[in-house]
Amino acid sequence: MKIILTRSADVDSTLFAEVANFLQAVPGSVISAIPKSTIKMIPDGSDNEWRTPEFDDFFSKCDGLREFSGLPIEKDDIVVLITGVPNDQNWFSGFQLPTSKRNIFICAEDWEYYVPESKVHFAIAYQVVENCIQVLMDLDYENEENSSYIHSKSKGCLNDFCGDKRDISLKIRTADICETCLDKINQYPEATAFLSYAHYVMTQVREKFVTRPENMGQWANQNGISLEINPVMRRIHICTGSTTLVRIELSALRFALYYSIIKFSEEHGGISPNQLAVKSIENREVFDFIRQVYHNNENESAITNLGNDPDMFSQYRSKINHHIKKEITNQYPNRPEGLLEKIQISPSQNGIYKVSFEGEIRVIDN
Numbered sequence: 064m065k066i067i068l069t070r071s072a073d074v075d076s077t078l079f080a081e082v083a084n085f086l087q088a089v090p091g092s093v094i095s096a097i098p099k100s101t102i103k104m105i106p107d108g109s110d111n112e113w114r115t116p117e118f119d120d121f122f123s124k125c126d127g128l129r130e131f132s133g134l135p136i137e138k139d140d141i142v143v144l145i146t147g148v149p150n151d152q153n154w155f156s157g158f159q160l161p162t163s164k165r166n167i168f169i170c171a172e173d174w175e176y177y178v179p180e181s182k183v184h185f186a187i188a189y190q191v192v193e194n195c196i197q198v199l200m201d202l203d204y205e206n207e208e209n210s211s212y213i214h215s216k217s218k219g220c221l222n223d224f225c226g227d228k229r230d231i232s233l234k235i236r237t238a239d240i241c242e243t244c245l246d247k248i249n250q251y252p253e254a255t256a257f258l259s260y261a262h263y264v265m266t267q268v269r270e271k272f273v274t275r276p277e278n279m280g281q282w283a284n285q286n287g288i289s290l291e292i293n294p295v296m297r298r299i300h301i302c303t304g305s306t307t308l309v310r311i312e313l314s315a316l317r318f319a320l321y322y323s324i325i326k327f328s329e330e331h332g333g334i335s336p337n338q339l340a341v342k343s344i345e346n347r348e349v350f351d352f353i354r355q356v357y358h359n360n361e362n363e364s365a366i367t368n369l370g371n372d373p374d375m376f377s378q379y380r381s382k383i384n385h386h387i388k389k390e391i392t393n394q395y396p397n398r399p400e401g402l403l404e405k406i407q408i409s410p411s412q413n414g415i416y417k418v419s420f421e422g423e424i425r426v427i428d429n
């Protein structure tokens with residue numbers, strides 16, 4: 064069984080290529096794409112009477128491809144027509160009954176009202192997989208017996224009917240098939256065989272849509288919002304001799320980063336961000352210290368992540384520097400010249416960052 068993916072001429076060839084490339088890149092793909100299209104859903108010239116197509120108009124185009132394209136399309140191959148033309152029932156997609164016809168259409172229009180524009184091709188790819196499973200599990204939507212597998216009220220299953228089209232993003236984000244539907248799929252060997260491919264695609268698409276905890280963390284960080292429960296604040300005193308020049312209070316991760324850079328500056332003249340991600344012996348000393356201060360490993364992995372992501376590193380650096388500036392301005396109406404520059408994290412040469420203060424920097428437990 065192959066899946067033949069084609070388009071009507073009105074569908075943007077770039078969008079089609081994005082869908083096809085994504086689906087073909089998945090291991091175990093059985094997708095054959097026909098990017099060049101001669102299928103016309105919109106008639107040429109103004110003399111032709113125009114009417115909104117019915118489902119059968121799409122399916123007859125699929126049959127035309129089977130008969131006249133000269134391509135080796137077998138009876139059990141599924142033909143998927145992506146079209147830019149809406150249908151008389153305003154569905155996103157549909158398959159022909161009986162399912163043994165193995166023809167599917169998917170509408171490529173109006174998605175931007177339901178999903179972000181940059182992700183439309185992922186949503187269409189999801190529709191391809193969804194309709195293929197429904198065909199292979201013989202989901203005859205005109206037969207009452209199948210009503211328990213077509214969820215009129217959305218519950219986050221591939222077979223949610225999505226009468227309210229906005230619900231489509233729910234099933235995309237769950238990437239799930241409910242147990243009832245899985246039990247039915249299991250009765251159809253072709254559907255069961257297709258499941259691993261479908262699962263992979265659904266999971267990949269989900270990744271593009273879902274707000275994951277780390278994304279929430281990045282968002283919170285960019286907006287200066289703390290997601291920590293009872294955030295632990297660490298106090299640092301910048302001293303010369305017994306005199307404290309500035310007190311700085313930082314939240315856990317900012318402190319961990321700032322203190323790592325102080326330690327590296329003292330012992331190695333500075334640090335390049337990617338060194339934070341490398342578990343070298345020098346890093347061990349810093350990490351062991353941080354772990355000892357925090358009694359947990361979380362900041363170690365957070366620091367490693369910062370080392371792997373230069374953009375996030377520079378965001379943290381500027382947040383810390385901004386915070387230090389605020390503290391020093393609060394504590395000194397007229398601050399000593401050069402002090403701010405010395406205690407902030409500054410770039411030196413070759414992508415190395417350091418804190419160049421030469422007095423003592425002490426961590427004071429609350």
Ligand SMILES: [Zn+2]
Pocket residue numbers: 212214220221222223240241242243244245
């Ligand atoms: Zn279900």
